[in-house]
Amino acid sequence: MIKLEGVTKVYKTGVRAVNDMNLNIDAGEFVYVIGPTGAGKSTFIKLLYREEKPTTGKVIVDGINVAKIKDRKVPYFRRKIGVVFQNYRLLPRKTVFENVAFALQVTDTPRRKIRNRVRKVLELVGLEDKANAFPHELSGGQQQRVAIARAIVNSPKVLIADEPTGNLDPDTSEGIIELLERINEINGTTVIVVTHDKIIVQSHKKRTILIEDGCIRSDSSLGGYEE
Numbered sequence: 001m002i003k004l005e006g007v008t009k010v011y012k013t014g015v016r017a018v019n020d021m022n023l024n025i026d027a028g029e030f031v032y033v034i035g036p037t038g039a040g041k042s043t044f045i046k047l048l049y050r051e052e053k054p055t056t057g058k059v060i061v062d063g064i065n066v067a068k069i070k071d072r073k074v075p076y077f078r079r080k081i082g083v084v085f086q087n088y089r090l091l092p093r094k095t096v097f098e099n100v101a102f103a104l105q106v107t108d109t110p111r112r113k114i115r116n117r118v119r120k121v122l123e124l125v126g127l128e129d130k131a132n133a134f135p136h137e138l139s140g141g142q143q144q145r146v147a148i149a150r151a152i153v154n155s156p157k158v159l160i161a162d163e164p165t166g167n168l169d170p171d172t173s174e175g176i177i178e179l180l181e182r183i184n185e186i187n188g189t190t191v192i193v194v195t196h197d198k199i200i201v202q203s204h205k206k207r208t209i210l211i212e213d214g215c216i217r218s219d220s221s222l223g224g225y226e227e
């Protein structure tokens with residue numbers, strides 16, 4: 001589903017954020033990406049959803065060479081990939097329902113279909129009773145669940161979460177990770193989670209990729225990592 005071939009990213013400032021990276025992630029995998037601050041984790045995932053283009057090398061997502069996508073086709077490509085961030089990034093003046101529906105409205109889906117689909121994903125994330133609430137009326141964990149619902153409403157093939165539990169307490173974090181695992185299992189979505197949370201990585205025993213200085217230092221399918 002995801003393939004990196006000799007990928008290097010050098011920013012205009014001269015910083016080499018990703019350095020000759022090679023990687024394969026199969027459809028349906030659940031992968032943690034860990035590493036110290038500044039290691040290149042965010043750059044790695046930005047390359048996947050074409051927020052950045054590689055300086056050299058190839059990034060292939062679902063058979064598509066990401067750097068070759070024409071600018072006007074980027075929105076179509078992005079429907080294959082749902083992205084969730086640490087700070088939720090919800091629209092503050094829209095309700096939970098509207099925040100999730102928004103992602104479908106831009107795709108011209110009929111209204112009835114939108115309603116049914118949004119209800120279904122809100123049920124999956126456990127927020128069916130919060131459809132009419134505004135983001136500020138929700139806890140951090142609930143806001144992250146809305147962000148996840150929004151990210152999966154278009155049924156993407158890949159779901160990327162960049163520090164999804166960074167602002168949450170341990171119990172709430174565990175709930176978010178369990179939800180991401182459920183989406184992986186139920187929908188077969190390929191899930192990539194960037195995290196600093198050692199407890200989560202050590203306890204969930206999923207494939208774990210350690211990035212340091214823009215390189216993959218270890219890649220363990222058994223989960224966990226060596227310090």
Ligand SMILES: Nc1ncnc2c1ncn2[C@@H]1O[C@H](COP(=O)(O)OP(=O)(O)OP(=O)(O)O)[C@@H](O)[C@H]1O
Nearest residue numbers: 011012013015017036037038039040041042043044
């Ligand atoms: N737009 C940019 N322009 C120039 N340099 C950048 C840019 N974005 C990131 N960098 C640099 O690239 C390197 C890798 O950054 P990146 O954000 O990918 O690391 P990270 O592993 O996600 O870090 P953190 O865990 O702190 O989020 C860092 O040295 C950073 O300063």
